[in-house]
Amino acid sequence: MRDFRSAWRKAVEAIGQPGLLFHDLRRSAVTNMIRAGVPEQTAMRISGHRTSAVFRRYRIVETKDLLSALTQTESALKADPHKPAIFPHNGIDQPQKVAREPIRKIVILRKDMRHTEG
Template sequence: MSSRPCSRRNSEATAQYSRRGIFRRAWIKACVKCGLGEKTGKAWYQYRGLVPHDFRRSAVRNLVNSGVDTATAMKITGHRTLHIFMRYNIISTGQLHEAMDKVTSKKKAAK
């Protein structure tokens, strides 16, 4: 995986010389330039902001919010267990309020 020998065997050192590290550097540079992230220190890896994995979370939320059933969404996203799928299916406060409004509306209509 690494294209250059590395004397230290830790994540920072190996990431610097791996293909993944090259992508990560370019990603961070692009996100900072676009305003989607910020550097938190002097080192290249000290960054807070958008990460590629955020797109997987967005895909799960978009599928669920579009009404795609869980089994189909799991097949599309490649999640094999419901437990892991639900870690990506982040429910917003707005969705919780909407769900409770539905319950309240049904109770009022039943009276």
């Protein structure tokens, strides 16, 4: 085992990633599979995870994942601009008192952030 650790340390230093752990490769593989659209159950079999709870700990959600999700949401909302915004409801199709703003506001906020960050 000592030979492997020594070889690993030399390899990661050679590529300029001295803090990289061997286990990070598993996290990267899981993240890349999910981003590529591989179903969770299939990715779990490939990575050797037996439970969804442990598998989800390996799934790294980055800012670009969040922005992608907002872009997908925005596209869905733009597909039918006359469709009303969705409110959380209590089972009788009435907005709950905690629902102050329609979900569409999230997309508008993201647009504003994109213009001010760049």
